[in-house]
Amino acid sequence: MTSAPMSGTAATADTAPAPGTPGGEHHWWQGAFIGDEEVTARLADLPALTDRALGEQLPTEIVLAACDRLSGALGTPGGPVHTRLTRCLTDEGTEAEEAVALLADLAAALSRPALERKLRRELGGPHPERLIRPDARETVYEAWAPVGLLVHIAPGNAAGVAPLSVVEGLLSGNLNVLKTSSSDTPLARLLLAELAAADPTGTLARRIVVLSFSSGRREWLEPLCAAADAIAVWGGEDAVAGITELAPPGCRVVEWGHKISFAYLCRGSWSDPAVLAALAADVCRLEQQACSSPQVVYLDTDDADEVFAVAGDLAAELALVSDKLPRPELDLAEHAEITNTELVARLEQHLGLTRVIAADDGSWRVLADTRPALTASPLHRSVWVKPLPRRDVTATLRPMRRYLQTAAVGGERRDVAALSRALLCAGVTRVTPVGAMLDAYDGEPHDGVYALQCYSRRVAVRADERFTATSCLDDLVAAPLLPAPPTGPLLDKAGVQEQLRHLAPEHAHLYFRSGGTTGAPALSVFTNADYDTQMRAAAHGLLDSGFDPARDRAANLFYCGGMYGSFISFFSILERLNATQIPLAAGDDLAAVAEALVAYRADTLFGMPSYLWQLFHTQRETLRAWGGVRKVYYGGEHFTGEQRRVLQEDFGVEVIRSAAYGSTDLGPLGYQCERAEGSVHHILTDLHTLEVLDTESDRPVPAGEPGRLVFTSRARAGQRLDRYQIGDLGRVPAGDCPCGSRTPRVELLGRHGDVVRVGTYSYHYRRFVDAARTHLGYRGELQVVLTGGTDRERLTVRLDAAYAPSAEEARAAFLTAIPELRSSVEEEGMLTLSVEITDVASFERAATSGKLRAFVDRRTTG
CATH class of the missing domain: 3.40.309.10 (Aldehyde Dehydrogenase; Chain A, domain 2)
Incomplete structure (x- = not known):
């Protein structure tokens, strides 16, 4: 039988050269070609080898990255990998046209989109090996675990079946031993050697053995089957019966017989x-x-x-x-x-x-x-x-x-x-x-079953209430093993928008626009599968942040409409957590919103800090009299320390925490655990890989030093968001988080856009916020407006009249707290400073998201 090809978009990267097959060494064992004598010795150690291999978890991310890289190489005619494997086939008598077609089918089957779809259909998602909670209301964790040593007895009439079966064994986390016939072409072992070479971690090589021998060689076949936890066998009834007789008790025999x-x-x-x-x-x-x-x-x-x-x-x-x-x-x-x-x-x-x-x-x-x-x-x-x-x-x-x-x-x-x-x-x-009998779709069941489920076990862990805020048990054990980030050029927002002009329709299902806080709104496009993956990852992060879907009653107060994604995203996140949700959205009638919160007993609020602050400020009497809001999860901006104090002391809010760190382009990037302080977030490593680069050059910063945050998204179809400069500054804190999670963290230090140049000095927005808090005890919102002039520029600090002192007192405090501001205003005469005390409704905000604009720069428009 043949394995039907799976369609998808292949990468274009080439793999590192795989070693050629030396003369007489017809077997490949964990990265090396070996001869018959070495096989005999190693087969005796197979049970111990299995124990060692299974002691190291095999993340599907490693398999997907290597397969996608090999897919690109197979889809590049004239490339070294394509040339080597074509020669392998033609030297064995395969017609050149047939060889090219076979490699094209293998390239499609090994592409990341094809394998991710297969994982979603067969095992429920792209990371089936992780112990996560299928029902977020319960502290019960489930995962798909490998059966152990998986032996593949390959057919002799379909060259592509054997290596693809091993890939299925890798996706399900097994140690794989492939037995091919001594008369078969060397394609399987050479292709799998190329796959191992595409994985710089060496993890895949340790999970693959390829042996070429006749089934009549009992001194090899018997110990091989005796050590197996599962055997996948192709052939007729006699062949299957013969292997079944050799299988030990409890061994799972997966029959792919003649049909x-x-x-x-x-x-x-x-x-x-x-x-x-x-x-x-x-x-x-x-x-x-x-x-x-x-x-x-x-x-x-x-x-x-x-x-x-x-x-x-x-x-x-x-x-x-x-x-x-x-x-x-x-x-x-x-x-x-x-x-x-x-x-x-x-x-x-x-x-x-x-x-x-x-x-x-x-x-x-x-x-x-x-x-x-x-x-x-x-x-x-x-x-x-x-x-x-x-x-x-x-x-x-x-x-x-x-x-x-x-x-x-x-x-x-x-x-x-x-x-x-x-x-x-x-x-x-x-x-x-009719006419499509030999065609297939990605993830199609074969002979009435899913191969990945046949090669896996469903396992469960029931935990107690100490794990209420733990979404994945694996994160408590070790930092995730991830593929190395790419080494190509950096990508900026303009590059992302240029990519969208060439995006294929099958990769454009869901359209969002950014809030436009730092510039013109930008478009972002996702597939529905990508969106689902991202929302599930963000949902796991929200669990880790202390949100309890079994008890909390969530009011979604993010902005909605105009293709803005916050409300929709958190609706999806809460839905995937099976949480109780009141989807109100941010509305102008704050009194009606407050009444709804009381009527529906919403004790957990999700929204922008500026909107939530207005809600608490204008509806003080209603919300204080009720006193039911216990948790506040915010996004897009930050609450100041003084604002946090007011919410906790005046309104009884117990938890004030970031709902997610993310962007419209990349989706959710991180979450804030229960033990996080300030702006520290854990990275959602199921989705992204983070680099921190120097602000002046494209090189990594020393450990713990601040730099530009550069993300590579591994969970996007169509778009290649590799090494994307998101526009944020941050650093990686030293040590492990007190929450126990071993996932990497980042401390956010603001955006590139939070710094403006005025005259001879650069000013960071946080300097003004910190000065107002420290010297004035100010707890309201703050906005800086820049305007031009004939002789000098003007910097105006807007403060909320509900919390601000006099304009004269505030102006003196800023001049005292920010020396370069005082120098520019009083000594150089290059800048005019003023303070505007106004109603909070006068502050300028992004039209779509409602987010406060930190700097309003009107100098370019006069």
Whole structure:
């Protein structure tokens, strides 16, 4: 059988050179080619090797990164990897065109989008190995764990099956030993050597062994099977039975046995030449060597004359299709089987039971038979045509159910629906259109099961209330093992917007615009799968921050509309946490919002600090009288220390914490745990890799030093957000977090846009905020407005009249606290400083997000 190719977008990076196969060393063992004598010695140590390998967790991220890199290399004709593997195939007798097609199929199957979709379908997500809470209301953790040592007994008739089966074993975390036939091409071991070379961590190499030997070599086969926890075996009943006898008690034997597939045509479709041409193409593709190739064509009739007539029409189409495709030479056994089958059918013609229509050169044949019993074809463009009224489908096919795989149905829409159900009940596991029997989609079940689930165990851990704020048990054990970040050029916002101009439609499902706080709103585009992955990661971070979906009643007060994502994102996050949610959104009628909070007993608020501060400030009496708000989760801005004190002392708020650190372009980036202080956040390593680079040059800063935050997003289809300069400044705190999580952290130090140049000095927004808090005890919002002039520029500090002292007192405090400001105003005469005491409604905010603009620079507009 063959493994159907999976579609996807391949990367373009090449892999490091893999070593060639030395003479006589036909086996590959954890990174090295070895000979027979070494295999004998190492097989005795296989149980101990399994113990060592499974002691090291294999993150799917490592597998995905290496596969995607290899996918790019396989999809680059003329590249070193493509050249080596093409030569490997052609040297063994494969036609050059067929070799190129096979490598293209493997490139598609190994691409990251294809494998991520497979992981989502089969194991529920891109990180199935992590112990997370399937229901956030309970401290129960589940994951998919490897079975252990997975032995793959590969088929000899499908070169791509063996390495792809090992990739499935890697995705499920196993130690994999692949046994290929001694007569097979070296493609499997060379391809897997290239895959290991694509992983600079060396983790994959330690999980792969490839042995090439005959199944008759019992001194190797027996210890190999005896050590296995699971065996995936391809072949007929005798081959499967032989391996099952060698499997130890408790070993899981996954059978990928020989299957039979067929087409079923209704009256309207069998008279359509296009349908018959598509069916003929399915017959000729791969010489019917795939389990999904049609061996029989059933007709919804019991009329022998109709069977013979359709056989003639199909033969005519088969002749046309076959002439366009080269036909490989048959060996003696294949030729004998075809001759014998055809001879018997010709003899039965005299009884009126059959009719044979064959090419003069023997390149194809149609065998019409009036008896409906399922009959295997001798393959190589040989196909039966038989009657089978739909009323008899179950009775005729169900006795052969263990051998059935694919059925292609040709008919009207209602026919397809009804026959699909009947055929599935009869034992078929897969129904397709005519002409698409050998096609597949990413994550499609095979022979009625998901391979990744067959190669995995579902495991669970039940914990107590100490783990209420722990989303993933693995984060308490060790820092995640991640692929190294890329080394290419840095990406800025303009580069991201340029990428969107070339984004394929299949990667553009969900559109968001930024709030426009620091400039013109920018567009960001996600696939629905990417969005789901990001929201689930952010939900896990919110759990770690102390949000309790079993008890907290959340009011979503982020801004909504205008393609702005905050409200929608947190609606999705809370939904994935199975939390109680009151989705109010930020509204102008603050009194109505406060009344709703009281009416629906919302004890946890999500929103922008500036909006929440206005809500508490204007609705003081209502909210203080109720006293029910216990937690506040904010995003986009920060509460000052004085504002936190007011919320805690005047309103009884117990927890004030960042809901998430993120951006519209990249999505959620980090979360703030219960033990976090200031602006420290843990990085969402399921999604991103962080670099901290010097502010002046593109080099890493020393440990603990501040620099530019540069993120690489590993969970985005279509867009390659590699080394993206997000515009933030930060540093990595030393040591582990007191919360116990080993995930990396970052302390946010503001944005590049929080610094402006006025005259000969640069001013950071936080300097003004700190001066107001320290020297004036100010706890309101603050905004700096810059305007031009004929002789000098003007800097105006806006303060909220509800909390501000006199303008004269405030101006004196700023001049005292910021020496360079005093020098520019009083000594150099380059700047005019003023303080404006105004109502908070006069402050300028981003139209979409409602976020306070720290600097309002009007100098460029006069």
